[in-house]
Amino acid sequence: MxxxxxxxxxxxxxxxxxxxxxxxxxxxxxxxxxxxxxxxxxxxxxxxxxxxxxxxxxxxxxNKMPQPSKTVINLVAGAGASLHNSDNHLTSRVVTFDKIKADPELVQPMKLKPNSELYRVVRLRYLNQQLYCLEEAYYSTTAVPYLPVEAVNGSIFDFISENYDVHVTASEEYVSLAPLAHDQATVMGQQPGKEVLALDQTNFYGNGVAFNFSTTYFVYPGLRFYSYSFPVSHS
The missing domain is CATH 1.10.10.10 (Winged helix-like DNA-binding domain superfamily/Winged helix DNA-binding domain)
Structure with a gap:
């Protein structure tokens, strides 16, 4: 419905x-x-x-959006959602799907206790059968106790919303140029060390509780980022 x-x-x-x-x-x-x-x-x-x-x-x-484009990454969406026309089709190929213990690099952005359990999802994403990005994502099992393969192959955020009533209430993003590590470049068919657009994103639900952290490496040509800000009142 x-x-x-x-x-x-x-x-x-x-x-x-x-x-x-x-x-x-x-x-x-x-x-x-x-x-x-x-x-x-x-x-x-x-x-x-x-x-x-x-x-x-x-x-x-x-949102007062630019002309609809498959090359616009919308930071306002809070989940790194891309603005795709209805004619475009986004698919995934899962590279890694398992459970891990949070290492120090994940403890900080997600504000977790050391060795907290996480789902790890690494997948290639294709837009109209052309490589779009490599996504390395982590989900707290406290917020997402069970993540099935079917969800990993589709929309993970839709599954989380429908089954656990977890909705993104805030997010933090960091955009940079990042060199591809050897294993990343190999799975993407790129040259190791090539610099690509990278988006680090932490998503929060409820009262500022982090449930997801991801780094996405974009290789689709002509990508742009869209954001929005409004003045903060100083009284």
């Missing part, structure tokens, strides 16, 4: 019915005759498509 509502909201945005701000959750509940939880799940889908931004205490605003 919430997927259908999400698609209807997306269609309304594209058709210019929502140009600035979404109606309130209560108004959407009345429009679609569903529960608040269903509306929140639908909004989360739209948010992860990169079409909305959250402003605490004010609601959801429609």
């Amino acid at each position: 919430y997927h259908e509502i999400a698609e209807d909201i997306i269609r309304s945005i594209h058709e210019g019915l929502f140009t600035d701000k979404l109606p309130t959750e209560a108004e959407l509940m009345t429009t679609y005759d569903v529960s608040r939880n269903t509306i929140r799940r639908a909004i989360d889908v739209v948010y992860q498509r990169g079409l909305l931004r959250r402003i605490q205490g004010s609601g959801y605003y429609v």
Whole structure:
């Protein structure tokens, strides 16, 4: 049900019915005759498509996006979601899927205790069958106690949202040029040491609890990054 509502909201945005701000959750509940939880799940889908931004205490605003493009990485989405046209198709090939203990490099960004258990997912992602990126992602088993292979091959964030009611409430991103290590370059068919765009991202849910950290190495040509900021009131 919430997927259908999400698609209807997306269609309304594209058709210019929502140009600035979404109606309130209560108004959407009345429009679609569903529960608040269903509306929140639908909004989360739209948010992860990169079409909305959250402003605490004010609601959801429609992003004033550049022309739709498969080469735009939307940092506002909070989950590193790319802005793909409906004609584009993103697929995955899993390289590594296992459980590990958090090492010091993961303890810090995720604010974990040493040796905390994590799911590790390394996968190649393809856009219309062309290599898009290499994603190295880690998920806390405290927030995600079980992650099936089916989810790893599809949308992990959709699975987490649907099964554990974990939604991204904030994220931290760091963009850099990073040289590919030998094993990364080999699996991507690139030259070791080649510098590519890299996005480090930590995602939080609830009251600022980190549940996911990832580094994504992009090799798709012509990529750009989109973000949004608003003035902070100084009183």
